[in-house]
Amino acid sequence: xxxxxxxxxxxxxxxxxxxxxxxxxxxxxxxxxxxxxxxxxxxxxxxxxxxxxxxxxxxxxxxxxxxxxxxxxxxxxxxxxxxxxxxxxxxxxxxxxxxxxxxxxxxxxxxxxxxxxxxxxxxxxxxxxxxxxxxxxxxxxxxxxxxxxxxxxxxxxxxxxxxxxxxxxxxxxxxxxxxxxxxxxxxxxxxxxxxxxxxxxxxxxxxxxxxxxxxxxxxxxxxxxxxxxxxxxxxxxxxxxxxxxxxxxxxxxxxxxxxxxxxxxxxxxxxxxxxxxxxxxxxxxxxxxxxxx
Numbered sequence: 001x002x003x004x005x006x007x008x009x010x011x012x013x014x015x016x017x018x019x020x021x022x023x024x025x026x027x028x029x030x031x032x033x034x035x036x037x038x039x040x041x042x043x044x045x046x047x048x049x050x051x052x053x054x055x056x057x058x059x060x061x062x063x064x065x066x067x068x069x070x071x072x073x074x075x076x077x078x079x080x081x082x083x084x085x086x087x088x089x090x091x092x093x094x095x096x097x098x099x100x101x102x103x104x105x106x107x108x109x110x111x112x113x114x115x116x117x118x119x120x121x122x123x124x125x126x127x128x129x130x131x132x133x134x135x136x137x138x139x140x141x142x143x144x145x146x147x148x149x150x151x152x153x154x155x156x157x158x159x160x161x162x163x164x165x166x167x168x169x170x171x172x173x174x175x176x177x178x179x180x181x182x183x184x185x186x187x188x189x190x191x192x193x194x195x196x197x198x199x200x201x202x203x204x205x206x207x208x209x210x211x212x213x214x215x216x217x218x219x220x221x222x223x224x225x226x227x228x229x230x231x232x233x234x235x236x237x238x239x240x241x242x243x244x245x246x247x248x249x250x251x252x253x254x255x256x257x258x259x260x261x262x263x264x265x266x267x268x269x270x271x272x273x274x275x276x277x278x279x280x281x282x283x284x285x286x287x288x289x290x291x292x293x
Contacts, residue, residue: 006034007105017111022072024146025109029081031177038068039086041095061087093129109139131276132248141273147242151179154241162279171212180215186228229265245275
């Protein structure tokens with residue numbers, strides 16, 4: 001049976017943040033052997049595209065494809081992965097999601113904004129929409145936060161039913177990247193039932209992951225000040241994590257209101273790349289978020 005090519009999709013708009021996405025994809029591809037598909041999306045109803053004749057349009061597409069490959073090759077520090085340049089017409093998020101299915105990619109890697117003000121967070125929700133609607137894992141990386149190596153995966157766990165699937169995905173990722181899992185549960189309550197439940201779950205996860213042949217540390221953390229996402233950032237720094245894995249099931253029913261959600265705060269606040277997965281069977285709201293393209 002012919003083995004399927006592993007592919008990573010990277011949206012590129014030639015900004016600094018998209019360069020960060022290319023760099024991170026290259027680091028992942030070094031370990032997984034994946035091909036990297038560089039996607040640039042154009043809006044043909046806007047200048048200069050709507051003023052071009054067919055020949056000018058074709059020549060410009062070729063120029064962009066060459067520029068995509070050149071941009072990626074500048075970020076390679078060893079043997080380069082296989083790059084493919086793709087230029088498509090359409091809306092940004094819709095085209096990314098369509099191409100991820102058409103190309104049958106295993107992962108999307110994209111740079112995202114780092115600004116803290118509300119306006120910039122809404123504009124940056126293009127990345128958040130993709131993380132919520134994509135059917136494959138999505139890695140978002142802020143400028144200056146790409147990891148040159150991925151040896152430690154941070155996996156925050158709660159008591160939701162998606163935890164088992166999340167742990168299975170973490171095992172699969174750890175196998176692909178040959179790295180260690182750090183599972184952590186946070187609680188701001190001393191309720192005996194909740195605390196015992198979290199600790200039992202962590203013990204079960206540790207056994208499950210160890211039996212799968214993956215190295216793991218598992219830890220329960222109580223906090224009485226701050227927020228869960230702040231404590232997660234502190235834990236990432238304490239353990240010198242390289243990537244953090246989250247689920248975006250929290251987003252499903254509030255897709256229009258990302259601000260304040262745990263996943264959104266982690267994506268904006270984590271000092272490392274964030275890998276987001278949508279649990280199978282999660283309800284997806286079909287609507288366009290404000291500020292998305």
